[in-house]
Amino acid sequence: MIDTTRAGRSGWLVLAGLLLGAAPALAAEPNGEWMVADGVAKVRIETCGSELWGVVSWEKVPGGIDQYNPDPAKRTRPTLGMPLLLGMQQAAPNRWDGEIYNAQNGKTYTANIKLASPDQLELQGCVLGFLCGGQTWTRTAAALPAQKPSASARPATAKPPARGTTGQAAAAPADGVAKTFETVKDVCTAVAEATGLPVVAEQPAAPASRPPAGGSRPVPR
Template identity: 50%
Template sequence: MVGMKRLFAPAAILTFLSASAFAAEPSVIGDWLVKDGYGHVRIDNCNGKMWGIVSWEKAPGFDNENPDPAKKGRALLGTPVLMGLSPTKEPGKWTGEIYNSQNGKLYGATISLANENTLDLEGCLFWPACLTQQWTRVKSPPANATPLPPLKSAPASQTKAPPAAKSAPKGAPQQAALSDTCQRVAAEQALAPPNGASTKK
């Protein structure tokens, strides 16, 4: 019996170390300083897709080129710019769209990690007209950062617990609350059409 314990002990240690390594695997989730240093984008996983909102700006920006009248001229702080990136067959790579507030258009975008603190963003007007830039991970906005604006509205289905949740059996897992980023994404999705933007001329 003692021999069996000695045999299984190393295996248990290896299993623990493997699980720890997996849990610590770097993720694109977090705050990122964009290439030119004029802002931060906060990325989060919202319902299985990666979204990114403007979480800090060096100078206030406005969505003056958005073709959607409901969004035209709004402040960019707190609004989504990385739009619904889905996982690809390649682990750690996500693809979707990025919103360019300078012209009010959406472009194809792919993100992945070059290393733990560097994100590769590839944006494409059309293939092969693609450019790659790198963003740098940051821990938090600057000390004097303007706080994100309060949420104006969110879908009722996102703010109220479903009836089933109220009568869930004792000990059943509770539905996780949406992060601030995902709440902003949900509010954005409630507006139609999403950004009213297109890559087509």
Template identity: 50%
Template sequence: MLHCQGTLMRLALYTGLILAGGFTCLTPALAADPTGDWRVADGVANIRVAQCNGSMWGAVSWEKQPGGRDENNPDASKKTRPTLGMVTLIDMKKKPGAEQWEGQVYNAKDGQLYSATITPAGTDQLEIKGCVMGFLCGGETWTRVGPPIPSSPANAMAKGAPKSTGAAPKAATGTTVAAAPAPAAPKAGGAAKPGQKGTADPVGDICLLPEIAGFAH
């Protein structure tokens, strides 16, 4: 994979985890499904990405150290909410003619929202890039740990929602994880049915999370 020329300013994003590092340019790759569970570069959490009502959304589905709280949220009523299940990627729309989605990312490190894009790099990596005021951009690569997620019953009425097979992707050869190995995370879906929570999958269908289900388009 080729790296961008020049130096990109680092942007410390926090999505229940810290995102930092130089952004990596993408080489041409086959279209891939951005849905599923993704291990962040430093290995501290997984983000579950799913299509909900025609947009891509992401929420924390696993934490290396359980019990995190959104303590830097400027809204006092949210400072004690758990980071597990917290929405991080918000209403990301597909860009016409490109395998890229753009929207917002919630930065729990400072409690702010930033413009962001996600771009699949093959079947097992997802590039995320965040920017402040359209510049000072930085990003990192997430690694797939769960298969693509079929369209949720919660958004069955969404117009133009693409179908997903739900088949587990084959691992691409020659790829490396950007962080040291972390403890195994629960598989996407686990023993819980879509929209239900269980010991193997405490988050379930993220499209049913109140913040996503109640989002006004």
């Protein structure tokens, strides 16, 4: 006679083990370093207050500037260290809604992000709420800042100028250039400086910091 009770118990134990093994993947968060789809930049995503923000942490082509910013006074600011993902709030399990700033045209769009896997981030941006497009970012290691050459180092061979990732033409060393964000607070400080919002890493954002219905969030311009 087969002991169905024991067999059933064994089956539940196997199932429980599989579920526990899958838990880390299901619990993954977007926080971390991400390479954009075309490989020209990395974005560091961290939680500031109760929202996710993403700032440019590395550029393949150094020297990019925010030349299409609606504010003429800010069209010479560097794109390195600039916020791109703005105030993303969790709207559902594995979904965060907010805005994305596009320095290639100076416009801000509604957007959402979600994890397709622990190392794949799907981003979708929309114009007028229905004309949408998306791309997939890949999790990557944080970029190291460029090292200063030693006095004995040979001068690098000059390269022709190349178009910046989000700004004007600039020379392009192969390893790009990085901005060091050692802590979450460093990221949140960069966000606060760019937007004027009192964004902090230690405390939850106050409800009033969210723009009213029909209003707009201060764009990092």
